[in-house]
Amino acid sequence: MAPASSTNTAMFNSTGNNFGAGTIQFKDYQAENYVVLNAKITYDPSNADYQAADVLEIYVPDLSINRSAVAGVFLTFQDRYVYSSYTWNNDGGTAVKSWIKDKNTICIEKLTNFDDKAEHTIFILALYPSLNQGGGTIKGTRTAIQMTQETRYLYWSSDTFCVIFEHWVFLHMQFSSCSYSYRNQPWEANMGNFPTDVCADVPFLGGSNQYNPSVNGYSLAHVENGVFTCQERMSGFDSTGYDPFIFAFLVRDGE
Amino acid sequence: MIVLPSIAFGGFSGSAKDVTARHVGGRSILSVRSWPTGQKTNAQVARRASLARITKSYQTLTADQMIAWERLAEHTSGQSVFGQKAELTGINLFVRLNVSRVMAGESILKDAPAMIAALPLVSYSALWITPKTVIIKGIAHEVGLKLVVKMTGGQSAGVSSGWSKAVIVSPGMEDDWGDADMTYLYFKTIGVKPSVGEKIFLEMYWLDPASGVVGPSIQTSKVVESEEDAEAEGYVKREKITMADVKEDSHVSECDVDFSTNAPVVSFDTVCLGHSNVASSYAYLEDDLPADCLGTSMALGRGMGDGNAALAAQSYIIWLRNSSWDGANICFAHRGGYYVKPTEVFGPGILY
Numbered sequence: 001m002a003p004a005s006s007t008n009t010a011m012f013n014s015t016g017n018n019f020g021a022g023t024i025q026f027k028d029y030q031a032e033n034y035v036v037l038n039a040k041i042t043y044d045p046s047n048a049d050y051q052a053a054d055v056l057e058i059y060v061p062d063l064s065i066n067r068s069a070v071a072g073v074f075l076t077f078q079d080r081y082v083y084s085s086y087t088w089n090n091d092g093g094t095a096v097k098s099w100i101k102d103k104n105t106i107c108i109e110k111l112t113n114f115d116d117k118a119e120h121t122i123f124i125l126a127l128y129p130s131l132n133q134g135g136g137t138i139k140g141t142r143t144a145i146q147m148t149q150e151t152r153y154l155y156w157s158s159d160t161f162c163v164i165f166e167h168w169v170f171l172h173m174q175f176s177s178c179s180y181s182y183r184n185q186p187w188e189a190n191m192g193n194f195p196t197d198v199c200a201d202v203p204f205l206g207g208s209n210q211y212n213p214s215v216n217g218y219s220l221a222h223v224e225n226g227v228f229t230c231q232e233r234m235s236g237f238d239s240t241g242y243d244p245f246i247f248a249f250l251v252r253d254g255e
Numbered sequence: 256m257i258v259l260p261s262i263a264f265g266g267f268s269g270s271a272k273d274v275t276a277r278h279v280g281g282r283s284i285l286s287v288r289s290w291p292t293g294q295k296t297n298a299q300v301a302r303r304a305s306l307a308r309i310t311k312s313y314q315t316l317t318a319d320q321m322i323a324w325e326r327l328a329e330h331t332s333g334q335s336v337f338g339q340k341a342e343l344t345g346i347n348l349f350v351r352l353n354v355s356r357v358m359a360g361e362s363i364l365k366d367a368p369a370m371i372a373a374l375p376l377v378s379y380s381a382l383w384i385t386p387k388t389v390i391i392k393g394i395a396h397e398v399g400l401k402l403v404v405k406m407t408g409g410q411s412a413g414v415s416s417g418w419s420k421a422v423i424v425s426p427g428m429e430d431d432w433g434d435a436d437m438t439y440l441y442f443k444t445i446g447v448k449p450s451v452g453e454k455i456f457l458e459m460y461w462l463d464p465a466s467g468v469v470g471p472s473i474q475t476s477k478v479v480e481s482e483e484d485a486e487a488e489g490y491v492k493r494e495k496i497t498m499a500d501v502k503e504d505s506h507v508s509e510c511d512v513d514f515s516t517n518a519p520v521v522s523f524d525t526v527c528l529g530h531s532n533v534a535s536s537y538a539y540l541e542d543d544l545p546a547d548c549l550g551t552s553m554a555l556g557r558g559m560g561d562g563n564a565a566l567a568a569q570s571y572i573i574w575l576r577n578s579s580w581d582g583a584n585i586c587f588a589h590r591g592g593y594y595v596k597p598t599e600v601f602g603p604g605i606l607y
Contacts, residue, residue: 034518067396069513069522072555072602074568095557095568097601102398113566127520127603132432135517136494136547142607159553159572159590163605165519170605172553172570174591205568206592214565216592245570245591247555249603 015104016059020047026124027200027251029167030064033133035100036168038251039124040201045115056108056122057101068100068128072247073108074203076218077117079211089234090211093203093218100128113214123203125248127168140165145173146192147228153179154189157243162194167254169195171223173246175206178238187230196226197253206244208236216242223250302358309353312363313346323367324349331371352467359401359427359464374400374461374470382475383490384455385482386448389437391459392490394430400461401427402435403469408445409453409479417456418474427462432515439499449479494548496540496585506536508597512575512585514548520603523554523573527587529596534589543577544585550575554604556587558595567593571600 014024021043029036041058043050050056076093097109108122140163147156157174171194178187200223207217217234237244269276273288316324324345331343343351345367353363380393394402405421424437424444442448449455460472480488494514501510511524527536556569569592577583587600 031518034516034520069516070524070602072557093568094566095555111566127518129516129518129520129522129603130432131513131522132434132493132515133517134491135515136545137514137516137521137606138519139547139550140519140605140607142551157590159570163519163607170553172591174570208593213563214567216564216567242564242593243591247553247570247591 012061014058014060018049018053018057019043020049021058024058026060027253029251032064033130034127035063035065035068036127036249036251037106037124038200038249039122041122041124043120043122045117045120053110056110058106058108059104060106062103063100065100065128065130066103067130069131070097070099071126071128072096073098073126074123074205075111075114076121076123076203077114078119078121079117081211088211089217089232090209091218091234092209092212092215093205094215096122098124098126098128114212123201125200125202125250127170127249140170143193145194146190148190148192149188153182154187164195166252168249168251169198171198171202171246171248171250173204173228175204175238175244183238184232186232187228189228191223191226191228194223194226195252198250199224199253200248200250202246202248202250204230204233204244204246206237207234207242208239209234210236217244219244221246305357306350306354309350309357309363310346312353312365313349316349316365320365320367321345327367327371354467355403355462355469356464356467358403358423359462361464361467364467368466368468371466371468372463374463374468376471377402377459377461377473381490382457382477383485384449384477384479385485385490386450386479387438387482388485388490388492389441389449389455391435391437392433394433394435396430396433397461399463399465400470401429401464403427403460403462404435404437404440405458406437406441406445407456408447409449409455412452412454412478414454417454417476418458421456421458427464434493451479451481453479455479494545496538496544500541502539502541505538506530507538507587509599510538510585512538516603519605521548521552521554521573521606523552523600523602523604525587525600526559527556527571527596527598527600529594529598534594536587537581538585538587539581540583540585543583544575548575549577550606552604552606553590554600555602556589556592556598556600558593559597559599560595564593564595567595569594569598571598573600573604 027038072095075096079090081088101107145160155176160173163170202221204219204221205216209217219233221230275286277284328343328345328348378395404425406424407417407420410417424440456476458472458474461470496512506528509526513522552573556571558567570590571587574586
């Protein structure tokens, strides 16, 4: 079978998995010696398949590489508490390890600490490299992202940048602060210098998590057509020292 | 004068002084007891103790387990001698397989495996031995198998067969993306670095740690050459930093930084311990970083602590530099998420 998309961007569906997640759709870029995969996977950790698995495995059509070094993906969960009219948002998440075991199997480390939550969502926004490839690391160029708004209320760290390649882009964003009156509003900002052919949900990890203190908070953000949006944040989002950030290798759709 | 048994005629068995006669499978076998020469090494003592422990543990098996080993042995031939295959008993096979398993760090296998599958020969492309480097390159990866490597110390270049002097340098390692870097293991086992002009004999084979079965061995030899000559002949050093390259006063307990991706990322697998009251960790390096490894990277981290935010995801900016002030170093500086000590920084990091 030919690779799902040899040295090109496309989409493909999983052929199965061992943790009861249903069909998973991937956006991918596959080079000879590395692949970039984007997917969002939801499952119920109480299901029998998940409970029986030691490592989460996703079965896929032939990839361009037959194994990879470890990459990082994100495990998130929802956790809300309602107090009279106020909902306390304790959504949380962390990084878990992932690797390609063979041409047809993507593995994800099983972290059982949050199995009491009703639903997990895993974000694969990862580059899976091969090692000992007969050449060194190829350097990219750092591009600062100019975050702009008509009325400025969001402030970002200087480490908000991207590194742009023809078929994919690396994105790192780090939140600094928000004007007080906008802290509970939906957020939107233009991402100057960032490619407009990227469309992805991205986990925004950070913030103090009172009910799940072993991890940061988790809030969902979205990047599309060069615009960053984030509808709501978890309750401890702007706690000092818990700097929310986004870390993602994102496949470009092509213009 | 020894009268019985007469080992000149078939049908006898027993020992006379250092000669032992056995009658196995319709053939007579004579063996002369061999005595170890030279001083016992710690490794030899440990191996003999392990052999005794494995042999003794056969007696702890249940009757059903012993029967299973006997049945498997009936279908398994031993090493062929004079064109006639030797027969194995259950205990012979139990000891053979478990010696290999224990050597590879596995526990003693009490239940006989269902079958013994043939293992492949080790396939590799090059062996490089210099006073600084002992490495086997281009090994065809075999899933689930471990590589056993035996090597000799430096012999005279005129010696044509020195494999009997080889000792186990690696009792079972997985190839590292086609490489088996024996440098540290060789120096540790043999005790001295190879010198240019010496000849090193090497034997290697695959071991299946699940069953203890070993594959056919491959023997080769190599005359030690200088690093410059090896490079002139095509040896390309893999750009990778490990703990062997890191100075003791560093703030990392594990450090594996691999530049050999031929892609726009470095692969990290590092445990950052932190230092002072600064949210960063330094890996101070013995040697300068090559020019094409210098720059800035960014990678993911996850806490390994046991307190607040123990599993917190974090982002780290990583500076790779040759500093005139504090020498070559890799600095892992915390950026996003809650800072935790220790933290593992892992996965691909973009390089710019």
